[in-house]
Amino acid sequence: MSLWETGRGAGGRAGSRRTRSDGLLVIDHGAPLLNITASPSPALLDPLLEGGWLSPWSAPVAMLEGESRLNIGRADALGMGRLFRGNDGMDQLSQGLLHLAGDARIEQHYGTFVRSLERSPEGPWRLLAADGTLLTEADWLVLTGTLLAHPRSQLLLGWQEVPLARVAAGLADLQLDHVLACLAGIRFEARTNLMMVFEPHQADIWRALPFALVNFDASAQQRWGLRRLTIQSLADGRCSVVAHSSAAFAADHLDVVGSRSAAARLLPHPPEEGREEQVIAALREAVRQCLAPWLADLDLQAASSQLMRWGAAFPLAPGLPSELMFCPQSRLGLCGDFIAGPGFGRIEGALRSAELLAEQLWQAAPKSLA
Ligand SMILES: Cc1cc2nc3c(=O)[nH]c(=O)nc-3n(C[C@H](O)[C@H](O)[C@H](O)COP(=O)(O)OP(=O)(O)OC[C@H]3O[C@@H](n4cnc5c(N)ncnc54)[C@H](O)[C@@H]3O)c2cc1C
Structure with a gap:
């Protein structure tokens, strides 16, 4: 049995971005969690929990309604039911699946x-x-x-x-x-995700927020061009913040895939110079403004930023x-x-x-x- 994957590792849209030169940097750049809404649960869920690949999600979740009303605990389709996260990155879900299948029995080919x-x-x-x-x-x-x-x-x-x-x-x-x-x-919705990493001295203000994940309702998405924000703590005191764009924002910026994404290698034409920086700046500014009621004078310039565009983030x-x-x-x-x-x-x-x-x-x- 063999597995062929274009990414550098297993995970796909439920993967984690890792950096060879910085072993502690793990960013869930796609799905930040997994939620089970129907019963019975998938048979694979318990073995993944027992094996320590997943654990129940316990961080506070909120909904941003309209311009700036925060509704703690309100969830939408991506947050209903029982919530779980990968232990040390969502890519551990796929690692767990491979382990349960008996890794050695599967010839694994990445970057192909x-x-x-x-x-x-x-x-x-x-x-x-x-x-x-x-x-x-x-x-x-x-x-x-597909x-x-x-x-x-x-x-x-x-x-x-x-x-x-x-x-x-x-x-x-x-x-x-x-x-x-x-x-x-089948049609797909896209997402353009901005990933920012904050040093320990900048991370505390993020961890002090009353949520680790905030979804945006329809009017907040229209106002800010954002669908979601997640705050992920790293083992060494840093934290990453991932801002998921709205579908409309992503549709308007489909040409920018993120220069460090696997898709960048496949595109017939390189994106116009400077476009990626423009998109990063636009998302950064949206984050700064929408969080102003909770984080005044937020300076995002110092954070290292990367972009990831998911062309087919969600099938409709x-x-x-x-x-x-x-x-x-x-x-x-x-x-x-x-x-x-x-x-x-x-x-x-x-x-x-x-x-x-x-x-x-x-x-x-x-x-x-x-
Ligand atoms: C920004 C974002 C947020 C999300 N949030 C949530 C959430 O909160 N909760 C939730 O449950 N779901 C969420 N999702 C959706 C979730 O990530 C997907 O439903 C899930 O990962 C789909 O898994 P899959 O195996 O079907 O597909 P994929 O994860 O897309 O896996 C398919 C794999 O095939 C590889 N591949 C495809 N074509 C080729 C090829 N020709 N050659 C080699 N390799 C190839 C791809 O690289 C990929 O790794 C989110 C998705 C995104 C993008």
Whole structure:
């Protein structure tokens, strides 16, 4: 069994940014938490908690309503139900999953972008890199993201065709054709996230705030261009503050991906010079102004700042019906938060869909999973 991931490590949108030169710097630049809203919980939840990969979230959560009304304890869809966080970074969720699967049984390849797919009706799946190099061959393929199967890759990356659609054209699998048609109808919301790191002497004022995570209601999002702020304490007294933009702000600044993100390497054209600094400055100013009632004279210039743009941060409903996620004729499975069902668009949905797919794969191809 092999895993191919373009990021430097496992985690995806529930990953953490880490820096080789600064081992204590861990920033959850995507999802800061995981919330379970439906019952029963995903079967993987308890083993992840027991293994110490996750723990219950206990920090105060609030909602910013309108311009500056703070409602402590109010949650929206991303904060309802039972809340959990990764222990020492959200990427520990994925590390825990790999551990539970038996890391040694999985050949793990990071920093490797799968650019195209090939398959003949009888042959194996073939995964290829951007330069056409064969990465691997496999009997079964599980896609946990939509990039290779959704037309946004044409718009975003200038590709001529959707890689999975190209393969499907030669397979005569009606279910796969249906999958591609449904996926093509899914729209995504983007997010542009600003990450700031504060030294210990600057971090105290952040930790003294009455919340560690604040969501913005619809009118606050419109007013500030922000959707969320999270304050993450680091082991050495520093803290990071991550400001998630609103969907509208991200849509207006889609050309700026963040020069240190994996997506930057894939783009056909580099962004216009100075654009990233402009976006950072705009988000910084929004943070400064919206927090003014609690943090007067906030100086954000001194904080080191980075940008991360999530082009497909959240799939919008209805998603891919779960009856279609397993395509036995093509020996293909799909899982992730884009599968319709409880937890859709969140980690909960990604976990539930993976469990559902695993059961079906196990029935159909026990040897491939053993
Ligand atoms: C800013 C932000 C805030 C969020 N907040 C929350 C929250 O509070 N609670 C919550 O539950 N959820 C939240 N989410 C959503 C949550 O992160 C996702 O639902 C979840 O991570 C989806 O997991 P996944 O495995 O389906 O997809 P992903 O995490 O996207 O994983 C897919 C992986 O496939 C890799 N990949 C894709 N294509 C290729 C390719 N061609 N070659 C190699 N690798 C490839 C990607 O790099 C990625 O690592 C948030 C998301 C964002 C962006």
